[in-house]
Amino acid sequence: xxxxxxxxxxxxxxxxxxxxxxxxxxxxxxxxxxxxxxxxxxxxxxxxxxxxxxxxxxxxxxxxxxxxxxxxxxxxxxxxxxxxxxxxxxxxxxxxxxxxxxxxxxxxxxxxxxxxxxxxxxxxxxxxxxxxxxxxxxxxxxxxxxxxxxxxxxxxxxxxxxxxxxxxxxxxxxxxxxxxxxxxxxxxxxxxxxxxxxxxxxxxxxxxxxxxxxxxxxxxxxxxxxxxxxxxxxxxxxxxxxxxxxxxxxxxxxxxxxxxxxxxxxxxxxxxxxxxxxxxxxxxxxxxxxxxxxxxxxxxxxxxxxxxxxxxxxxxxxxxxxxxxxxxxxxxxxxxxxxxxxxxxxxxxxxxxxxxxxxxxxxxxxxxxx
Amino acid sequence: xxxxxxxxxxxxxxxxxxxxxxxxxxxxxxxxxxxxxxxxxxxxxxxxxxxxxxxxxxxxxxxxxxxxxxxxxxxxxxxxxxxxxxxxxxxxxxxxxxxxxxxxxxxxxxxxxxxxxxxxxxxx
Numbered sequence: 001x002x003x004x005x006x007x008x009x010x011x012x013x014x015x016x017x018x019x020x021x022x023x024x025x026x027x028x029x030x031x032x033x034x035x036x037x038x039x040x041x042x043x044x045x046x047x048x049x050x051x052x053x054x055x056x057x058x059x060x061x062x063x064x065x066x067x068x069x070x071x072x073x074x075x076x077x078x079x080x081x082x083x084x085x086x087x088x089x090x091x092x093x094x095x096x097x098x099x100x101x102x103x104x105x106x107x108x109x110x111x112x113x114x115x116x117x118x119x120x121x122x123x124x125x126x127x128x129x130x131x132x133x134x135x136x137x138x139x140x141x142x143x144x145x146x147x148x149x150x151x152x153x154x155x156x157x158x159x160x161x162x163x164x165x166x167x168x169x170x171x172x173x174x175x176x177x178x179x180x181x182x183x184x185x186x187x188x189x190x191x192x193x194x195x196x197x198x199x200x201x202x203x204x205x206x207x208x209x210x211x212x213x214x215x216x217x218x219x220x221x222x223x224x225x226x227x228x229x230x231x232x233x234x235x236x237x238x239x240x241x242x243x244x245x246x247x248x249x250x251x252x253x254x255x256x257x258x259x260x261x262x263x264x265x266x267x268x269x270x271x272x273x274x275x276x277x278x279x280x281x282x283x284x285x286x287x288x289x290x291x292x293x294x295x296x297x298x299x300x301x302x303x304x305x306x307x308x309x310x311x312x313x314x315x316x317x318x319x320x321x322x323x324x325x326x327x328x329x330x331x332x333x334x335x336x337x338x339x340x341x342x343x344x345x346x347x348x349x350x351x352x353x354x355x356x357x358x359x360x361x362x363x364x365x366x367x368x369x370x
Numbered sequence: 371x372x373x374x375x376x377x378x379x380x381x382x383x384x385x386x387x388x389x390x391x392x393x394x395x396x397x398x399x400x401x402x403x404x405x406x407x408x409x410x411x412x413x414x415x416x417x418x419x420x421x422x423x424x425x426x427x428x429x430x431x432x433x434x435x436x437x438x439x440x441x442x443x444x445x446x447x448x449x450x451x452x453x454x455x456x457x458x459x460x461x462x463x464x465x466x467x468x469x470x471x472x473x474x475x476x477x478x479x480x481x482x483x484x485x486x487x488x489x490x491x492x493x494x
Contacts, residue, residue: 020403031403036458037429038404223403223430297407298427320429321406350409350425 008054009144009204017219025117027055030221040224041323044190045364048150049220050211057120058143058198061111061127063135070104070111073130075247075270077257081106086170086185088255090247091126096272096279097243098250099126101235105172105185110138112172112183114145114196116237144204148211149194149220149228151367156214157184157195160207164195169368178206186369189225191232191362193369231322231329233290233361239301240288240317240331246272248279249333250288256280286314287339290361291347293328295354296321299347305332306346306353313338313345322363329363330356374438374481377490381462382438382470384478389444389469394426394435394461397491402428405457410446411435411468417443419477424467426457439477441470 005028014021019030030052032040043049061070067078076089083106091099100119105112115123127137148157158165160177164184167173172185180203188194199207211217226236235241241250258264262277293299303316319330330347338345341360346353373383379398384390399405409425417423417437424435446468450456456465472478482490 031430036404038406041429227429297409298432300432321427323429 006055008052009201010052010054010208013205013208014052014219019219019221022222024222025055027117029055030219032221032223033219035218037221037223037227038323040218040220041227043218044150044192044220044224044228045324046151047218048148048153048156048194048214048216049190049224050208050217051147051149051220051222051225052144052208053147053196053225054144054201054204055117056145057113057115057117057123058140058145059113059115059124059127060107060138060140061113061131061135062109062138066111066135067106069131069134071260071266072269073126073271075256075260075273075276076104077259077266078104078106078111079266080259083108084171084173086172086187090241090252090255091123092247092270092272092276093243094271096246096248096275098237098241098245098247099123099243101237101241103185103187105183107183112198118238140198142201143198144201146197146199146204146208146211147188147190147194148197148217149188149190150192150216152216153192153194154369156211156216159214160210167195167369169193169370178203178210180207182207189232189234190228191234191364191366192228193367227320227323230318230320230331231324231362231364232366233331233363235288235331236318245288245333246276246279246284248276249284249286253280283336285336286333287336288317289332289334289339290359290363291316291319291330291332291345291356292325292359292363293330293347293354293356296327297349297354298328299330299349299354299356303330304348305334305356306348307338308344308346316347324364328356329359331361334358374478374483375487375490376436376438376481378436380436380438382478382481384472387472387475390439390441390472390478391466391469392438393466394457395487396461397494398433399458399461399465402426402431402433404429405454408450408454408457408467410451411443413443413446415443416441417470419474426454435467437470438481439470439472440474441472443468444471445469
């Protein structure tokens with residue numbers, strides 16, 4: 001391991017569990033444990049899996065003006081978000097591109113944000129630059145973040161605190177787990193029911209061990225997290241979305257509530273609003289789509305996509321063999337006139353043209369507890 | 371010595387030099403993780419040493435398979451094509467990739483013997 005990599009509070013536990021480690025966003029993180037990615041992926045779909053996502057950025061925005069201030073950076077309704085509710089959001093830039101995607105939870109006296117590990121420093125600077133004068137920005141480096149995901153996650157976590165079963169998808173609150181107050185939200189990045197738990201770093205290992213003692217729970221690494229989120233049709237920042245793709249091109253317009261769209265009470269007022277509103281009105285020229293392979297050969301990030309006549313249509317941004325669906329699945333940006341369900345396209349893989357079909361996402365149905 | 375190793379973590383067993391068996395090592399399969407697809411070379415085609423002769427793909431990555439020695443491919447492992455996880459469960463046995471007719475014994479002899487390959491693994 002490179003000496004300058006950061007460690008999460010669960011680093012020693014990962015090593016004890018025999019994890020294969022790799023550098024990710026400056027952290028030494030588990031890719032998988034001895035069972036391997038496929039087994040971890042399937043375990044999460046059938047039972048419950050524990051992921052360490054403590055590398056992600058957690059922060060609070062405090063002050064009466066915090067929600068209004070944050071709305072100047074995201075095309076999302078934050079002001080009307082009720083206490084205890086969570087919402088997906090995007091930081092946009094002046095051309096409508098995406099600087100990061102994040103989760104916002106409204107607490108009684110602050111907003112709780114979770115941002116991507118690779119973006120957390122830039123995001124924090126961005127917040128300070130633009131809204132630092134309107135609210136207090138409080139990074140939470142002393143908190144770990146655990147994700148417990150899978151259809152039996154609620155059974156396992158309920159044994160530590162029965163009250164968590166009362167949460168529904170995209171809600172959260174304070175719950176005592178292993179004798180410490182944790183912020184638990186019913187959300188995740190796998191398409192399954194599950195929870196994300198913000199826990200003081202001092203208690204992270206005790207909580208992880210308590211969860212791993214539950215018969216339903218096994219550890220899973222970032223490898224399975226990636227295949228699970230891809231099957232669930234969820235974007236990975238830096239791959240499926242980035243500063244050159246807009247929320248409209250990425251098919252994330254559902255994240256822009258009516259109140260922030262033209263005609264809404266708080267329309268616009270965020271970076272890139274003009275570009276995004278133009279695309280909302282006239283449609284984007286490229287669109288993110290799902291693709292499934294008709295041959296059992298994985299089609300990966302970077303593969304070029306062509307039509308039957310050999311004209312280039314776009315490129316793949318994420319792809320693998322989906323362990324649950326057991327066929328190649330990918331996300332790609334295609335010219336909008338080809339982004340039509342069941343349309344056949346061809347991926348260039350090592351000089352061969354592999355037939356693929358534009359497919360609705362998610363590739364595996366979401367099973368959230370609504 | 372009948373089995374030698376390459377720096378690319380492949381092995382070749384030359385008990386039958388008209389059909390020397392080639393596969394990936396235990397270390398290679400462990401580094402790749404769950405193998406989900408293999409692309410095998412063309413039977414009857416001759417490849418130069420070091421030429422790309424196939425691909426092995428896991429859930430997380432794709433890796434090229436190189437010809438450890440020059441020669442004509444005489445057989446490929448159809449069982450591996452049908453069940454790529456053999457490369458994980460039995461990489462030195464039933465998970466072999468292809469067989470090659472070795473014509474340049476000197477190329478074989480220049481590869482790493484087991485102690486040399488073990489020494490390489492210790493540096494990783």
